[in-house]
Amino acid sequence: MICKLFIGFLVLFGVWCLGFGNSVYADGQAGVDIAILKAGVGARPLGMGGAFTAISDNADAPAWNPGGLGFVKDNEITTMQTKLSTDANHYYVSYVRPALGGTIGISWIQVGIGDITQTSAEVDVNNEVVDLSVFSYFSNAYLVAYAKKITQKLSFGLTAKYLTSDMLQISGGHASGYSITPGLLLKFREGWSLGAKVDELINAQHWGTGTVEKVPPVFRLGLAYTKSRIGLFALDLAQTLRRGYSTLASVGYEWAEEGLSFRLGYATSGLTAGAGFEAGHTRVDYAYVTQPNLSRDNVHRVSLTGKW
16 A cells, blocks of 8 residues: 555656656756765666656665665775876775665765966956966865665665865855655566655855855656566656756666676666676676766766675
8 A cells, every 4th residue: 555655656756746747948057956965876766767766775775776776785885086187086985885774875976176276357567367376175074874774665764964165265155954755666567666865955064165055856756667577677766846947857777697798778868888797795886987977088987885
């Protein structure tokens, strides 16, 4: 009964979101999200185009859908480091383990750029810009997640995020904030799963200048189907809960057998691809991602994971 009500609610909510988003054409959707959370984490979900809401079965779950944590039965730690063409370093570490009657997760994400030169808006007598100062920028997100199975097929989770941003040597350039993301995952039929979450349902970021920034929540609905020897198929729909934003879709596919896996995906930024290899307690995943909003070049992502 609970599963049927949950599916009905998600279908109605998803239809409402589609109508909500298409009522006005989107214009310039980039920049309304918390920047550090836009980069994406985990080579496996990124290789599948980010269509991971209805999967979230590993240490990436705190970031992709905390609802999936309730079905995680092993200890797992994963890490990733990426060098973007903008000279920014992107770091990510996540650890999950069964505890407290459910599963907990702790993650850290950082994007940092060092030695940024601030120049004058006008040229000098020699027709050259003047270097005014040099500063660095670091943005961090600290995630704590917990999930518990409500029934054998349904799990509810919550991720709390503490956010910091620092523009060193810039007056008022420090900010701190928070956000809350709830999520659900339902395994409603053999091979089928349905996931839903609301990114940044509650959020705020306070800057040293006195400015308070808030971003609109994003509802994400995912559907996945897996079958032995055929593979795993996934579809995600994302809708910013504010008029003027269109619904965004991403799709992904994964084939896995005997520790080897291959992945394909598509998101609004373009095609993605990836592969993975697992041996014993260790797994290595690779993803090729196009992210023009973060990097001038296509980005290669590699994740190293331990599981026990």
